[in-house]
Amino acid sequence: MTSAERAAEKPAAERPAPERPAAERPAPGPSADTNAAIERAYRDAYGAVLATLIRFLGGDFDAAEEALADAFATALETWPRDGIPANPAAWLTTTGRNRALDRIRRDRRQAEKLVLLERELAGTEVTTMQLGTEGGLEDDRLRLIFTCCHPALPLDARVALTLRTLGGLTTPEIARAFLVPEATLAQRLVRAKRKIRQAAIPYRVPLGDQLPERLDGVLATLYLVFNEGYLASAGEAAVRHDLCTEAIRLAALVADLMPDRPETHGLLALLLLQDSRREARVGADGSIALLEEQDRTRWDRVEITRGFETLDRGFAAAAKLSHASVGRYLLQASIAAEHARTIDGSETDWRAIATLYEALARIDPSPIVELNRAVAIAQADGPAAGLGLLDELAAGGELAGYRLLPAARADLLRRLGRLPEAAAEYQHALGLSDNDAERRFLQRRLAETRR
Amino acid sequence: MRYMLLIYGEEVQQDEGPSGNEPAGEAPEISPPWMEYTGWLLREGIHTAGERLATSSSATTVRVRDGNRLITDGPYAETKEVLGGYYIIECDNLDEALEAAARCPAAFGGSIEVRPIIGMPVPAPAG
Numbered sequence: 001m002t003s004a005e006r007a008a009e010k011p012a013a014e015r016p017a018p019e020r021p022a023a024e025r026p027a028p029g030p031s032a033d034t035n036a037a038i039e040r041a042y043r044d045a046y047g048a049v050l051a052t053l054i055r056f057l058g059g060d061f062d063a064a065e066e067a068l069a070d071a072f073a074t075a076l077e078t079w080p081r082d083g084i085p086a087n088p089a090a091w092l093t094t095t096g097r098n099r100a101l102d103r104i105r106r107d108r109r110q111a112e113k114l115v116l117l118e119r120e121l122a123g124t125e126v127t128t129m130q131l132g133t134e135g136g137l138e139d140d141r142l143r144l145i146f147t148c149c150h151p152a153l154p155l156d157a158r159v160a161l162t163l164r165t166l167g168g169l170t171t172p173e174i175a176r177a178f179l180v181p182e183a184t185l186a187q188r189l190v191r192a193k194r195k196i197r198q199a200a201i202p203y204r205v206p207l208g209d210q211l212p213e214r215l216d217g218v219l220a221t222l223y224l225v226f227n228e229g230y231l232a233s234a235g236e237a238a239v240r241h242d243l244c245t246e247a248i249r250l251a252a253l254v255a256d257l258m259p260d261r262p263e264t265h266g267l268l269a270l271l272l273l274q275d276s277r278r279e280a281r282v283g284a285d286g287s288i289a290l291l292e293e294q295d296r297t298r299w300d301r302v303e304i305t306r307g308f309e310t311l312d313r314g315f316a317a318a319a320k321l322s323h324a325s326v327g328r329y330l331l332q333a334s335i336a337a338e339h340a341r342t343i344d345g346s347e348t349d350w351r352a353i354a355t356l357y358e359a360l361a362r363i364d365p366s367p368i369v370e371l372n373r374a375v376a377i378a379q380a381d382g383p384a385a386g387l388g389l390l391d392e393l394a395a396g397g398e399l400a401g402y403r404l405l406p407a408a409r410a411d412l413l414r415r416l417g418r419l420p421e422a423a424a425e426y427q428h429a430l431g432l433s434d435n436d437a438e439r440r441f442l443q444r445r446l447a448e449t450r451r
Numbered sequence: 452m453r454y455m456l457l458i459y460g461e462e463v464q465q466d467e468g469p470s471g472n473e474p475a476g477e478a479p480e481i482s483p484p485w486m487e488y489t490g491w492l493l494r495e496g497i498h499t500a501g502e503r504l505a506t507s508s509s510a511t512t513v514r515v516r517d518g519n520r521l522i523t524d525g526p527y528a529e530t531k532e533v534l535g536g537y538y539i540i541e542c543d544n545l546d547e548a549l550e551a552a553a554r555c556p557a558a559f560g561g562s563i564e565v566r567p568i569i570g571m572p573v574p575a576p577a578g
Contacts, residue, residue, distance in 0.1 A: 198569070199567045202546050
């Protein structure tokens with residue numbers, strides 16, 4: 001599906017579409033160049049433009065999404081004819097804003113709103129400067145993320161909304177990331193947006209003493225955005241570089257805004273250290289390379305250095321606070337740092353990693369943490385020790401449908417030489433994965449067990 | 452934007468509490484924290500309305516089913532925390548309303564449900 005089609009389709013997926021002219025079937029078909037440009041604009045600018053439109057429209061998410069879809073539909077018509085604008089994000093913002101004004105004009109009930117908006121916006125064009133890397137646009141995105149992560153919204157809705165608005169992910173993509181049916185997720189988004197509107201959840205960065213308590217939701221959300229980019233569960237590209245970059249950029253912004261909170265640095269360090277392995281993570285044939293198989297010379301030393309510095313800042317901030325302030329992100333970043341510390345994988349201190357996972361399980365118990373602890377123990381004490389823990393996890397049933405559990409069991413069974421059982425588990429994992437790179441990896445392993 | 456603060460809490464026993472035994476028409480004493488809170492809402496200029504309710508044991512619930520009026524003793528739902536009163540406040544957004552609700556004496560121990568008021572159109576008087 002092209003980005004243009006996605007853009008046109010998006011709002012329709014979430015509510016019964018009213019009239020959608022132009023968006024349906026653009027004729028004449030856009031050239032490949034224009035298509036690529038629109039796709040790029042979609043990828044790079046969706047969240048930022050939407051954030052700005054939401055502010056223009058006084059916090060109305062639906063109207064902003066509609067306006068942006070209209071802007072993309074207009075791009076489909078005019079870019080092939082008039083050429084690709086110098087600054088697509090600025091163009092989309094201006095066009096989206098004008099389309100929103102058109103809609104409001106048509107809607108008599110909103111007459112009052114129109115007067116205010118027109119007064120404010122009369123004659124103004126969105127300039128490149130306003131859309132630069134600093135100033136207005138960053139603020140809009142930060143505002144948007146704090147609104148999306150407002151504690152008055154249920155946690156799952158906060159994450160979904162952030163991915164949908166800032167990340168520009170489709171409802172099906174988010175549904176897969178959460179292991180929930182698409183209809184459930186669509187409903188979740190609709191309810192969240194309705195509550196933002198009805199309860200007047202403000203579109204702003206929380207003030208003073210409200211800021212810290214809002215932070216946890218924001219960090220969790222950014223981590224999930226990163227993971228969606230890093231471990232994209234569907235589609236051709238295993239690594240959605242832009243989402244990772246976006247998550248890192250927003251995490252750095254939040255860390256700048258709240259340098260006293262250790263976890264802001266913890267999250268940023270974690271993202272940087274994970275992202276440093278991005279290049280090495282995908283093999284030449286496009287399949288996922290496991291940590292132990294990666295060419296560590298391809299790890300990004302700049303990101304690793306930045307990650308270690310950030311980790312230090314996090315622990316320094318934690319030392320200044322009286323209460324136990326080493327949280328889940330500092331611990332996870334410490335685990336990533338254990339891997340990044342050495343270029344020779346055989347030197348990795350798996351016992352230290354297992355201990356860190358244990359600490360993590362104490363403050364944040366979850367079956368996923370247990371899965372990772374089991375894998376670390378398998379490395380430290382041998383596959384049999386790890387397999388026992390995985391069997392307990394499988395019996396618990398909490399991870400049913402989670403593809404990495406059978407994948408991990410398959411790996412340990414393979415190393416124990418129990419090949420038929422390993423093959424069955426690889427099959428099971430294949431049935432749960434719709435990520436091309438991951439599937440190629442699983443198929444390669446499956447073939448090995450059958451040699 | 453108007454919000455209603457619905458004040459929920461465990462009910463004071465009738466024989467201990469201030470409400471219930473007063474002569475009809477006389478408002479019972481109100482404790483200093485509540486006076487202070489109402490005063491604060493007024494000073495902030497966000498107070499629109501507010502009332503206390505008599506204990507839930509004084510409540511009567513009415514339903515009409517198949518044309519029959521059913522009257523039962525007690526509140527609609529029997530729960531440990533009951534509706535004890537309300538305020539209506541005027542705020543710009545939810546954050547401000549939550550800020551105000553968090554200062555309410557009943558927030559410590561009880562809970563405050565914050566609901567936006569969407570209003571109800573009043574029909575024009577006939578004739």
